[in-house]
Amino acid sequence: MSARNIARFWEWGKKIICVGRNYADHAIELKNAIPSEPVLFLKPPSAYVREGSPILLPFYTSNLHHEVELGVVIGKGGTAIPQSSAMEHVAGYVLCLDMTARDVQDECKSKGLPWTLAKAFNTSCPISDFIPKEKIPDPGSIDLWLKVNHIVKQNGSTSQMIFSIPYLINYISEIISLEEGDLILTGTPKGVSSVQEQDELQAGIDGIVTMTFKVDRKS
Numbered sequence: 001m002s003a004r005n006i007a008r009f010w011e012w013g014k015k016i017i018c019v020g021r022n023y024a025d026h027a028i029e030l031k032n033a034i035p036s037e038p039v040l041f042l043k044p045p046s047a048y049v050r051e052g053s054p055i056l057l058p059f060y061t062s063n064l065h066h067e068v069e070l071g072v073v074i075g076k077g078g079t080a081i082p083q084s085s086a087m088e089h090v091a092g093y094v095l096c097l098d099m100t101a102r103d104v105q106d107e108c109k110s111k112g113l114p115w116t117l118a119k120a121f122n123t124s125c126p127i128s129d130f131i132p133k134e135k136i137p138d139p140g141s142i143d144l145w146l147k148v149n150h151i152v153k154q155n156g157s158t159s160q161m162i163f164s165i166p167y168l169i170n171y172i173s174e175i176i177s178l179e180e181g182d183l184i185l186t187g188t189p190k191g192v193s194s195v196q197e198q199d200e201l202q203a204g205i206d207g208i209v210t211m212t213f214k215v216d217r218k219s
């Protein structure tokens with residue numbers, strides 16, 4: 001059997017752990033409180049979609065939002081990983097979209113229900129190519145941007161994160177053991193907005209990666 005290649009981690013079927021409300025400006029734009037501890041939720045591996053395939057609009061939403069986020073790919077698993085050694089567990093990064101059916105999420109929130117339908121549907125996690133760790137020496141200070149049909153909607157720096165990557169790795173791994181190939185989505189800056197069928201989403205980290213996805217309806 002050939003050795004597994006971390007650069008294709010999305011094929012391994014591991015966990016996708018998402019952090020919500022990790023940027024104060026986004027929490028404020030959605031009228032959410034600024035959290036004192038990370039807000040966590042999960043996506044299944046079936047949420048992954050790669051360039052060349054479309055983001056599919058779920059039939060039950062009329063308000064699908066983009067959220068551009070930095071994804072942290074775990075290279076070495078662990079439980080209760082100390083912040084001081086957390087970065088040793090990182091293999092690299094991907095640029096991610098946390099596609100969110102906002103109307104469904106609002107309804108779930110008002111009824112006290114989990115966000116699964118809003119966040120975990122097929123194609124809800126578009127990702128870029130794998131970015132080796134060495135290419136981003138300081139992941140706590142990079143700019144993420146996203147355009148819809150060539151118009152800039154999101155442009156934020158990971159320096160605005162409320163909880164840093166080492167803090168998140170420690171916090172998450174105290175509760176959910178991390179494994180090689182797991183992905184952590186670290187939250188989105190402000191500027192989320194609605195997308196429609198046939199829209200083109202482009203996102204990037206300057207000088208590092210860009211990615212383009214079309215929005216479509218399941219035929």
Ligand SMILES: CC(=O)CC(=O)C(=O)O
Binds near residue numbers: 019030032100188
């Ligand atoms: C309100 C949200 O959808 C939380 C989230 O995913 C975020 O990135 O913030």
Ligand SMILES: [Mg+2]
Binds near residue numbers: 067098188
């Ligand atoms: Mg998000």
